[in-house]
Amino acid sequence: MTTLTRTPPAQALDRDAPIPLARVVRVELRKMFNTRSGFWLLASLVIVGVLATVGTILVAPDDQLTHNTFAAAIGFPMTIVLPIIAILSITGEWSQRTGLTTFTLVPHRGRVLVAKTIASVVVGIAAMLVALVVGVVGNVVGTTISGTDLVWDLSAAQFGTIVVGSLLCLLTGTMLGMLIRNSPGALVTYFVMTLVLPTLFGILAANQADFADVRPWVDAELARSFLFEGPPTGEQWGQVATTALLWLVLPALVGLRFVVRSEVK
Amino acid sequence: MITIDNLSRTYGSTVAVDHVSFVAEAGRVTGFLGPNGAGKSTTMRMIVGLTQPTTGTATIAGRRFADLPNPGVEVGVMLDASAQHAGRTGREILGIAQQTMGVPARRVDEMLELVSLTSAEADRRVGNYSLGMRQRLGVGTALIGNPRVLVLDEPANGLDPAGIRWMRDLLRDFADGGGTVLLSSHLLREVEIIADDIVMIGQGRIVCQGSKASLLRGEGSVARAADARALLRALHASGHDATVTSDGALTTAAEPSVVGRVAVEHQLALTELRAAESGLEDMFLELTANTQRDTRRERTVA
Numbered sequence: 001m002t003t004l005t006r007t008p009p010a011q012a013l014d015r016d017a018p019i020p021l022a023r024v025v026r027v028e029l030r031k032m033f034n035t036r037s038g039f040w041l042l043a044s045l046v047i048v049g050v051l052a053t054v055g056t057i058l059v060a061p062d063d064q065l066t067h068n069t070f071a072a073a074i075g076f077p078m079t080i081v082l083p084i085i086a087i088l089s090i091t092g093e094w095s096q097r098t099g100l101t102t103f104t105l106v107p108h109r110g111r112v113l114v115a116k117t118i119a120s121v122v123v124g125i126a127a128m129l130v131a132l133v134v135g136v137v138g139n140v141v142g143t144t145i146s147g148t149d150l151v152w153d154l155s156a157a158q159f160g161t162i163v164v165g166s167l168l169c170l171l172t173g174t175m176l177g178m179l180i181r182n183s184p185g186a187l188v189t190y191f192v193m194t195l196v197l198p199t200l201f202g203i204l205a206a207n208q209a210d211f212a213d214v215r216p217w218v219d220a221e222l223a224r225s226f227l228f229e230g231p232p233t234g235e236q237w238g239q240v241a242t243t244a245l246l247w248l249v250l251p252a253l254v255g256l257r258f259v260v261r262s263e264v265k
Numbered sequence: 266m267i268t269i270d271n272l273s274r275t276y277g278s279t280v281a282v283d284h285v286s287f288v289a290e291a292g293r294v295t296g297f298l299g300p301n302g303a304g305k306s307t308t309m310r311m312i313v314g315l316t317q318p319t320t321g322t323a324t325i326a327g328r329r330f331a332d333l334p335n336p337g338v339e340v341g342v343m344l345d346a347s348a349q350h351a352g353r354t355g356r357e358i359l360g361i362a363q364q365t366m367g368v369p370a371r372r373v374d375e376m377l378e379l380v381s382l383t384s385a386e387a388d389r390r391v392g393n394y395s396l397g398m399r400q401r402l403g404v405g406t407a408l409i410g411n412p413r414v415l416v417l418d419e420p421a422n423g424l425d426p427a428g429i430r431w432m433r434d435l436l437r438d439f440a441d442g443g444g445t446v447l448l449s450s451h452l453l454r455e456v457e458i459i460a461d462d463i464v465m466i467g468q469g470r471i472v473c474q475g476s477k478a479s480l481l482r483g484e485g486s487v488a489r490a491a492d493a494r495a496l497l498r499a500l501h502a503s504g505h506d507a508t509v510t511s512d513g514a515l516t517t518a519a520e521p522s523v524v525g526r527v528a529v530e531h532q533l534a535l536t537e538l539r540a541a542e543s544g545l546e547d548m549f550l551e552l553t554a555n556t557q558r559d560t561r562r563e564r565t566v567a
Contacts, residue, residue, distance in 0.1 A: 018334040019365065027365050034361075036352035036390065097348035100315065101358075101406065104342045105365045107314045107331040264315040 024106055024115035025122075031098075032089050032119060041085050045127050048077040053138035057145060065142045066151035070135035071162065072228070078127055079166050083173030086120040087186045090177030099264045109260050117174050124170045128163050157231065165227030168244060169194075172220075175248055178255030181262070193247070194221055220247040266291045266445055267312060267414060271321035273469075274307050281307045283469035284321070289447040289462070291413075294440045296460030296477075297449040298545075300553050304469040305449040306344065309418050312447075313342050325414055337366035340414045341407030346399040346422070351392030355382060355402050358391065359409060366410040376405035381431070396423030404432070414445040421455050433459050457481075457545040467553035481542050486521040489514050489537035490528065499531040500524070516541065 033042050052073040060069055090113070093099035106112050135154070143150050173190060180186040198221040205212040216223055216236070220243035226236040267289040274282040282304040289295035299305050310316040312323040314330040322329065325340055333339050349358055359373045377387050380401040391399065400423055407415060415436070421429050436459055440446050450456050456463065457477070464474040473480060490496040493509050500507040500517055505527070507517035514537070517524060521538050528535050 015338050016334050017367070019367065023365065023367060027361055030357075030364065031361060034353055034357045035350050038352075092350060096350040097345070098350050100344050100348040101342075101362070103315060104313045104330075104344075105337045105362060107333070107336055261317070263310070263317075265310070 019106060021111065021115060021118075024111060025118045028089065028112075028115045028119040029122065031092075032085060032123065035092075037088065038085075041081060041088070045078060045081050046130070048081065049074045049131055049134045052077060053134055053142075056138060057142040060142075062146040062148045065139065065146055065148055067135055067139045067154045068151075068158075070138040070142070071131065071154050071159070074131040074134055074138075075128070075162055075166065075228070078131060079169045082120075082124050082127060082166060082170040083176075083190055084187065085123060086170045086173030087177045087190060088183060089116050089120060090174065091181055091183040091186050094181040094264075095183040097265075103264050110256065113178060113256060113259060117171070120170055120174055121167060124167050125163065128159075128166055132159060161227040161232060165224050168220075168224055168227075168240075168248065171252075172248055175252040175255060178259050179251050180255075181258070198222060217242050218246065219243065266326055267295075267416070267447055268324045268327075269308070269312070269321070270323070272308060272311055272318050272323055273320040274304075274311060274316060275319045280469050282311070282318075285466065285469070285471055286321075287464045287471065287474050289445050291445045292440055292443050293461040294436055294446040294448065294459050295462045295464060296456035297447060297464050297466070298451065298453070298456055298549060299449075299466040300451065303466045303553070305466065306418055308466075309344060309416055309447075309449060312416055313340070313344070315344075335366060335410075337362060337412070338368065338410035339412050340416060341410065341412040342416045343400075343403040343407045343420060344416075344418045346396070346403035349391045349399065349402070352390055354388050354390055355394065355398075356387040358402060359387075359405055362406045362409050368410055372409050372411075376409050379408065379435075380405040397425060397428050400424055400432075401428070404435070413443070415439060415447065417446070417448040419450055419452075420448055421450060421452050429455060453545045453549055463545075465549065465552055472552040473548075480548065481545065483541040483543040485516065485518040485541045486524050487514055487516055487537070487539055487541050488521075488524050488528075488535060491534045491536060495531065496528060496533050496535075499527050499533060503527050503530075 032038050053070060056070055056073045057065070060073075093102055102112060103109055139150065139152075172193065173186075176186040176189050176193075180189060198219060201215055201219040201222065205215045216226075216239040223236070223239040223243040226232040227240060232240065269288070270286050272282055272285045273280070285304070285308055287295075297305055297308070307316060311318045312325075312330060313336075324330075325333065330336060330340065336342075356373060356377070359376055360370075363370060363372050377384070382398065382401055382405070386394075386398065391402070394402065400420060404417070404420060407417065420436075421432055424432060433455070436446050436448065440461070448456075448460075460477055462474070462476050463480055465472050488496065493513055493515055496515055497507055497509055500515075500519065503523075505517055505519040505523065507515055507519070509515050519527075521540055524538060525535070528538075
């Protein structure tokens with residue numbers, strides 16, 4: 001016992017070497033998946049991807065067994081699971097009170113949040129690449145079973161806009177985690193934002209002709225859908241950027257301020 | 266060394282910590298005592314930057330905690346052993362700390378051995394740990410970076426007697442090696458045994474501080490004699506006030522040297538003679554009397 005507490009580590013440690021950001025990112029990635037809930041969330045990404053592929057083969061009409069169909073079938077559930085991963089990676093520090101350790105080991109909270117955001121984006125991109133590969137396999141297997149022609153109708157540009165759209169979903173989760181700092185609260189708010197709010201906007205647009213024109217500029221969910229439905233026009237990109245500023249960047253800045261100033265108990 | 270200078274924290278109109286200043290010296294164990302809600306934990310959170318002070322500063326070897334490039338290798342911190350993700354294994358919790366600090370991976374196994382957690386226990390999720398096991402894990406996390414300063418909030422909480430002894434030896438050893446230990450507790454007996462210096466707070470203010478030896482030194486002496494009645498008469502005859510307690514010991518305001526001389530003069534055999542000590546508990550209750558919840562209630566009732 002005595003020797004263990006007093007012996008310095010064999011390789012001399014530079015006590016004044018600051019912790020590099022890359023190391024914080026690796027730690028945050030590890031923390032995302034080394035809990036029971038984290039493990040099953042990651043597993044659910046793969047399970048859902050496989051289920052969606054099998055489902056598409058069984059249900060979709062033969063002439064629609066194309067790469068695009070598979071990619072869309074896998075991509076949709078991911079837009080639900082990825083934001084949950086992003087939310088929990090942040091809210092866990094408060095809901096599970098691990099922030100007490102995290103923010104004393106790295107006493108710059110902004111840095112921890114940057115690392116968490118990078119880690120979430122890395123997971124998001126990796127998940128999209130997995131979806132792409134599963135989609136390829138599904139397309140080959142599916143068309144072989146149905147005996148139809150292989151159709152590769154998913155362009156690189158299209159895949160790119162789908163990735164951007166999914167990352168916007170994921171970052172919305174990051175934003176809500178910072179803003180609310182409570183797992184159930186942030187999860188409920190996420191589903192209100194993505195399910196309830198667009199419905200309200202839809203009802204409003206149906207009854208108010210004026211609002212129908214404005215809607216794509218304020219309805220983040222509608223604007224994001226342009227990214228999933230084929231090449232967006234210049235105006236649509238503008239709408240994506242505007243809604244992202246309104247519903248993502250501004251609240252994230254408020255959330256960042258909360259996180260940096262709040263007391264960790 | 267931890268230097269706390271004029272540290273305060275207010276919440277609205279409530280003053281949690283009120284201009285607290287003290288120094289926890291290297292090579293010594295400083296016990297931070299106070300009733301529940303006295304401001305111990307708030308002070309400790311301010312030291313490590315989890316709570317922003319309203320006034321004042323806290324520095325570790327001259328640097329603010331947030332200015333330490335890699336705090337984990339300078340300061341071992343355990344503020345709440347239960348503040349861990351229930352779904353994570355003990356080994357992973359140590360692994361995260363080890364990876365963040367950039368110390369060798371073997372430190373994880375070394376710490377498990379140090380805090381006496383078995384390999385099987387380390388692979389269990391912390392949600393299944395007893396409070397004592399969490400305390401051990403928390404101490405392991407605090408020590409993994411081989412720091413020179415320890416800040417521990419209620420480290421003996423939930424430990425069994427053997428665990429308390431182990432913790433005491435570990436902290437003594439750490440301080441004897443030149444380390445600084447600041448620990449809070451309301452387990453007075455523990456602090457009385459382990460601490461070299463004591464800082465006592467009540468309602469956010471320091472009510473007393475100093476070395477344990479100087480704080481506990483009482484006035485007068487306690488004596489036992491083969492014939493207690495004879496000693497009592499002899500002391501009275503010499504002009505000293507004295508009383509015999511129910512267990513046969515004799516207490517007096519006279520110093521031990523005076524009692525010894527009186528006994529020799531009267532040819533009385535002493536079986537015990539020592540300076541009276543005021544117990545930490547008495548001092549604690551006396552000094553924090555007007556800040557204790559229970560006495561406050563009594564006063565309002567009256």
